[in-house]
Amino acid sequence: MQKMKLVVVGNGMAGMRVVEELLKIAPDLYDITVFGDEPYPNYNRIMLSPVLAGEQTIDDIILNSREWYAENNIILHTGKYINKIDRKNRVVYSADGTSAEYDRLLLATGSKPFMLPVPGADLQGVIGFRDIKDVDIMIDTAGKHPKAVVIGAGLLGLEAANGLKIQGMDVTVVHRNDWLLERQLDRTAGKMLQKSLEEKELKFILRQETQEIVGENGRVTALRLKDGTELEADLVVMAIGIRPNFALAESAGIHCDRGIVVNDTMQTYDPRVYAVGECVAHRGISYGLVAPLFEMAKVCATHLANFGIGLYKGSVTSTKLKVTGIDLFSAGDFASGEGAADDGREEIVLHDAVGGVYKKLVIKDDKIIGSVLYGDTTDGAWYFQMLRDGKLIHEIRDNLMFGQDSLGNTGHQGQDKAAAMTNEMEVCGCNGVCKGTIVKAIKEQGLFTIDDVKKQTKAGSSCGSCTGLVEQILASTLGGGYAAPSSSKAVCGCTDKNHEEVRQLIRDHKYLNIPDAMSGMAWRTPNGCATCRPALNYYLLSTWPHEAVDDPQSRFINERVHANIQKDGTYSVIPRMYGGVTTPDQLRKIADVADKYAVPMVKVTGGQRIDLLGVKKEDLIDMWADLDMPSGYAYGKSIRTVKTCVGSEFCRFGTQNSTQLGIDIEKAFDHMWAPHKVKFAVSACPRNCAESGIKDVGIIGVDSGWEMYVGGNGGIKTEVAHFLCKVKNAEEVLEYSGAFIQIYREEARYLDRTVHWIERVGMEYVKQRVLEDAEGRKAAYERLIYALQGSVDPWAERVQKRNEHKQFEIIAV
């Protein structure tokens, strides 16, 4: 079959990102031809500032080498400027006469620096700051001449000024506004920034505009301001903004309005022509940062691949100035004072003028809508995440300003200090990845997303507790180029749908098995992957109990064999001991089994039971038969144990019978699958010997009843459980805790512990559902009891129906 022809005009980051995404999902659909008017292959434009500052070289910032184009059978024309599109015959022409036919055309023509229309703007030595050529001119001029003027104190202007200063020039920045970076900073932060830059010997002239650029023999010599002041200048860099470059599209009759107008699928008014990047106007907005471009690229690629899925709905952006030694972060809407809309916004400000720290959060309707950080940007990524997620902040408002560390996360996540870390310090404790390795990978391999970093370095790919830290390192290494994940993340690469959308569709369409669900929701892959299949399987089972088909092959091995795989491929066997109470008889049986199967290690677990480690898979069924005890589910995303203290039967302090309640709970919720593991504890008095404060559901007996706590966690993220309510008796404990767990089972994302779920929905929501809505609580509890009805012990089932479980047998030849 003849392939379709795709022509890409624009060999920059946006266009090539589309091509990369397209090659991933539909590698054989198109013959691809790329035109770029620069003489280089695709390079990382956002790293031009470090190149100018001498921190990196051009070679360092090449993203796709010429070999990459060749390997992917892409025809690359560099140094060729396309000046005509013949839409009727579907051909593009370059200025030198080269032409290419297309079935689909992708325009990624980027933007141009806006050049002030003043006399002398065309003199030699007057340039923008956009491409490698501009950087070459700057470095070359710096070697020969002493004085430079930069017009515009935006991000680019300041980065240019800083670079030229490092290259040895005497630099003056002329800016029209009252303070620097007025689009990224408020006045206070802008003034602080100016002071730090003045300490680096940069000069600023504010509230001034350019009248004329003066030259001699066609070369710039000075800049004259409107008040008549004349500044000597051997080089003038105009950095007052960019304009989408849409002249080509406009000349071809494609609808443009301050940019190439595209819909949410990145299609222009000509259905064969798509456009991405800085050249487009999407819902009236043109973006000049790389993160939105990548989001556009992903969407565009799915449509070019004929999948017809994915919509681009606009982006919230954050920025960071790439000037070494200056920490600055801003995001969202942070206007204040004069000019800010009076619409109920509140501000929290922390300002330490001597210490050089300024932080401002703008809050509206209990959510962060904007943030400016200067001097200490440690929590930038955290604030930005909450901003994008629309997280309700009233519960943490008191501590918000003091950062994530102040929230009492005493676990591994406590060390969120990316900026303060040295290169040798370990970031990912699971995979032994240090900061230097991550920074090196980001720079050398051109990484832009958390997923890229996870894949290439393994940092954050195991327990995930360092993801926030990795995100900060990514943000601080890339500056404005950081492509933040959108808040509602897709389940995995097999789909664009997020967890909530998938759950909703399973409910709405009553999917009962994985193949139906995948085809109904237009999964990209024939049978998913190791990430989405277990999630789908859980969502089906939890939404349609007794009706959905459980697919063992979509479960992780532990849940398939009801034992916990160990590093050497053996398994561990943990029988249930309800409430952590055992008998001499049980212990004798366990001892006999351990002897019979020569179990290498017998260990008491943290969940008050006994672990037999190092068991061969082919021995599992025999061992279960000999044990004749139920499975402890110590391997599953399921109810684990109910830990108990001694309680009132023996303890001289105990006020309630905690062991009995623990046994009752463990029996009532036995065999329960969940988004992640679920742990309970019951203590008989506030001394809390069962550690109820760090369990998903923790119960503490008091003289007049039981206190209930939820969302605690003793694992990766140590989190103290929140008080939910106090109830009178054991029946109420079952009803309230059952309802809580059932709502978590129905609404949390797969692999969310209760702590993560509550962090997202808020304790208020949980209280409303479990406490205030009495009928809803009873109904949820009943749904849980219904889901668990008739469930059987998986070990006994396998002992009885050995023949249906052939996977435990090894084939010997």
Added chain:
Amino acid sequence: MSTWTKITPLEDIPKLGSRVVRSSKGDIAVFRTADDKVFALHDKCPHKGGPLSQGIVYGDKVACPLHSWKIHLADGNAEEPDEGHTACFAVKVEDGTVYLEL
């Protein structure tokens, strides 16, 4: 000399699953994909020796149960950016029976 050895009826290997064959050449994982293609690999992940037979099979790949390395069933190579290789064995299905070349 290698010979074709009869292993098991195809139906005794679950779709998107595997069985382990214990041979003189070590444990061999025999996989069956959704479209009934059959592959055989040395049952040892190139990363830390995890039993690939216990992983989740999807497409023509398996995810190792220990640290989720993705291994291509057809050639035993680890999916990029990981690097590593696991030995492959020839395998065929005739009249619903799986044979392994040993």
